[in-house]
Amino acid sequence: xxxxxxxxxxxxxxxxxxxxxxxxxxxxxxxxxxxxxxxxxxxxxxxxxxxxxxxxxxxxxxxxxxxxxxxxxxxxxxxxxxxxxxxxxxxxxxxxxxxxxxxxxxxxxxxxxxxxxxxxxxxxxxxxxxxxxxxxxxxxxxxxxxxxxxxxxxxxxxxxxxxxx
Amino acid sequence: xxxxxxxxxxxxxxxxxxxxxxxxxxxxxxxxxxxxxxxxxxxxxxxxxxxxxxxxxxxxxxxxxxxxxxxxxxxxxxxxxxxxxxxxxxxxxxxxxxxx
Numbered sequence: 001x002x003x004x005x006x007x008x009x010x011x012x013x014x015x016x017x018x019x020x021x022x023x024x025x026x027x028x029x030x031x032x033x034x035x036x037x038x039x040x041x042x043x044x045x046x047x048x049x050x051x052x053x054x055x056x057x058x059x060x061x062x063x064x065x066x067x068x069x070x071x072x073x074x075x076x077x078x079x080x081x082x083x084x085x086x087x088x089x090x091x092x093x094x095x096x097x098x099x100x101x102x103x104x105x106x107x108x109x110x111x112x113x114x115x116x117x118x119x120x121x122x123x124x125x126x127x128x129x130x131x132x133x134x135x136x137x138x139x140x141x142x143x144x145x146x147x148x149x150x151x152x153x154x155x156x157x158x159x160x161x162x163x164x165x
Numbered sequence: 166x167x168x169x170x171x172x173x174x175x176x177x178x179x180x181x182x183x184x185x186x187x188x189x190x191x192x193x194x195x196x197x198x199x200x201x202x203x204x205x206x207x208x209x210x211x212x213x214x215x216x217x218x219x220x221x222x223x224x225x226x227x228x229x230x231x232x233x234x235x236x237x238x239x240x241x242x243x244x245x246x247x248x249x250x251x252x253x254x255x256x257x258x259x260x261x262x263x264x265x
Contacts, residue, residue: 006171006172018182021189029195049224052224087258098182099181102181105177109173109174110170134225145233159243
């Protein structure tokens with residue numbers, strides 16, 4: 001455990017994220033994203049967030065990615081990104097833009113690390129702490145979440161309906 | 166236990182990879198997956214900050230982000246499927262009109 005584990009998991013996370021972005025076939029990208037989500041779940045475990053690690057695997061790697069793979073299979077867009085790129089000039093700019101953004105973010109993080117951080121207190125680990133928060137302080141947003149999911153479900157049904165003339 | 170700064174740096178790296186993916190790719194499904202990558206990077210930062218401050222509030226926020234992401238993916242994929250039904254092609258470069 002410790003720094004070695006973090007470096008290993010972080011390497012897997014960054015590598016799979018690069019695979020998602022630079023692999024042409026979207027189904028390969030989806031599988032890379034599953035690996036990435038799994039490694040982030042492992043990082044949650046090292047931070048003592050067991051509930052989120054389980055939710056990450058179930059909700060993201062399970063439900064959301066299955067939906068993505070299903071959509072990729074239905075739409076079969078595998079051949080779309082092989083031809084010449086009509087807007088290559090704009091897309092070449094993406095790498096410098098990303099590099100500048102990364103430099104800015106890392107500078108902010110480094111500046112924060114140099115500053116005086118509040119003394120690290122013992123983190124309330126485990127499922128108990130988040131369960132207590134969700135059902136006390138965050139009870140109203142928690143209930144709103146159910147309304148949101150219902151609205152999304154109705155919206156998807158309306159969008160996916162085949163219009164009969 | 167590595168310091169939380171490492172987690173924040175990793176979160177920044179993942180977020181930037183997601184940004185590059187959104188700009189570079191033409192397939193709306195891959196762009197969508199890159200957005201998920203960025204959401205995950207933000208989630209990691211939330212959990213790291215919560216761990217640093219010794220509260221579970223960061224984890225609660227991540228829980229809500231996950232719920233919103235699930236709803237967003239469902240609606241977004243439905244929109245992509247509807248566009249594909251109309252156009253039979255799937256490239257964001259073709260989608261320049263609000264309605265036709």
